[in-house]
Structures are given as C-alpha cells and as structure tokens.
Amino acid sequence: NAGVTQTPKFQVLKTGQSMTLQCAQDMNHNSMYWYRQDPGMGLRLIYYSASEGTTDKGEVPNGYNVSRLNKREFSLRLESAAPSQTSVYFCAGGAGLLEQFFGPGTRLTVL
Amino acid sequence: GQQVMQIPQYQHVQEGEDFTTYCNSSTTLSNIQWYKQRPGGHPVFLIQLVKSGEVKKQKRLTFQFGEAKKNSSLHITATQTTDVGTYFCAAITNSGYALNFGKGTSLLVTP
Numbered sequence A: 001n002a003g004v005t006q007t008p009k010f011q012v013l014k015t016g017q018s019m020t021l022q023c024a025q026d027m028n029h030n031s032m033y034w035y036r037q038d039p040g041m042g043l044r045l046i047y048y049s050a051s052e053g054t055t056d057k058g059e060v061p062n063g064y065n066v067s068r069l070n071k072r073e074f075s076l077r078l079e080s081a082a083p084s085q086t087s088v089y090f091c092a093g094g095a096g097l098l099e100q101f102f103g104p105g106t107r108l109t110v111l
Numbered sequence B: 001g002q003q004v005m006q007i008p009q010y011q012h013v014q015e016g017e018d019f020t021t022y023c024n025s026s027t028t029l030s031n032i033q034w035y036k037q038r039p040g041g042h043p044v045f046l047i048q049l050v051k052s053g054e055v056k057k058q059k060r061l062t063f064q065f066g067e068a069k070k071n072s073s074l075h076i077t078a079t080q081t082t083d084v085g086t087y088f089c090a091a092i093t094n095s096g097y098a099l100n101f102g103k104g105t106s107l108l109v110t111p
Helices: none
Strands: A004-007 A010-013 A019-025 A031-038 A042-049 A064-068 A074-078 A087-094 A100-102 A106-110 B005-007 B010-014 B019-024 B032-037 B044-049 B055-058 B061-065 B071-076 B085-092 B099-101 B105-110
Touching: A004 A087, A010 A019, A019 A031, A019 A087, A031 A064, A031 A074, A042 A064, A042 A074, A042 B085, A042 B099, A074 A087, A100 B044, B010 B019, B019 B085, B019 B105, B032 B071, B044 B055, B044 B061, B071 B085
Parallel strands: A010 A106, B010 B105
Antiparallel strands: A004 A019, A019 A074, A031 A042, A031 A087, A064 A074, A087 A100, A087 A106, B005 B019, B019 B071, B032 B044, B032 B085, B055 B061, B061 B071, B085 B099, B085 B105
C-alpha cells in the first residue's frame, strides 16, 4: 500500500500560471484534506471532502479550487498562482474523528 | 472551529533533558490529537486523547488531556536526537470531519 501519494513533489510557477496538485489514497478513507504549511503558521486547512461527492471550504480557501474525482483522488487547483501561494501543500486522508494520514507534500514556489 | 494555541513555539534542549509542549483552547474540545513532523517530512499521527483527565504513554512520551478538556500536554522524558521535529496538536472542528492544527512546537536536541 502506498498510503497517500502526491504529485508533483516540487513545482515552480510564474505569477498568473495555473496548475493542479494531485493526491491519491489507497486506504479507503472517506475523507480527504488539503493543507498548506508556511513557516510559523502551522498547518492550515484549505479545503476538505468529507465523502465522495462533497467538498467544503477550510480556513484559507481563497485562490484555490478542489475536485473530489472519486473516492481515491482529491485534486487542488490554482487558477492564477500568486507569490502568496508559495508554500508546502499536504494532502491527507482520514475518517472523521480518527487519525489523518498525510502525503509527502508538494513544495510550490510562485515567482 | 475549535482553535488551539501551542506553546512554546521553539524549544532547544540538551540531549537527556526533558521537554514539554502545551496546547490550550478557550472552548471545550471533543478530543485532541498529536502529530510529529520531522524536518523535511510530513506530519505523522502520534496519539488521540478523548476522555477528561486522560493520560497515555508511549515509551518516553506522556500525553495528558486536561480535566476540563481545554488543554493538553506532551512531555518527553530524557530527550534523544531522534526526537527532533515539530510537534502539533490538533482539535476536531465543529463539522466533525476536519482538524484545526496548532502552530506547533519545534524541538531541537543537541548532543
């Protein structure tokens, strides 16, 4: 089992470019999450999907969109990247009140 | 959501010294989770506390949940260099599906 996988591992974008971060889990989790991590800010929730077919905003959703493609896959899209979106992005899978399993992260730089 | 504050932000200890990080909330928490993130890595679940006054131990790590369920602590006895990393507490949001993470305590252990 791969657990939670994320692609790409690293990405450099220019301001205004768009891209999609991919996340997949093989742990049969109903819920999936996208976080961003910035120095001194901890992990902040961008969007989550409590179950297939549903998505909800987290603490910092502006500038992002998500798609829960199926139970396994949850993608995060930046339509027009900005330097403020330079961050490390983590996807996680979980089940409500139970532990969350994190992917290895995507390190994104927006110039 | 149920916000949690963590202190201290940083802690530098000599190997063999003890370490404690604290997690506080102004509201009663349904549960509290603790995660560890090694430098350059992703958060990894350590434990979940649910009951008022609960104390759980994992080898040199002791986790406590306050009687009022508004605070929690993680204590490491006789730190080792392998304990280096950032420790996060996290509380379930009102939705029941997402977590609010504290900003973390970064632990540095020097031999």
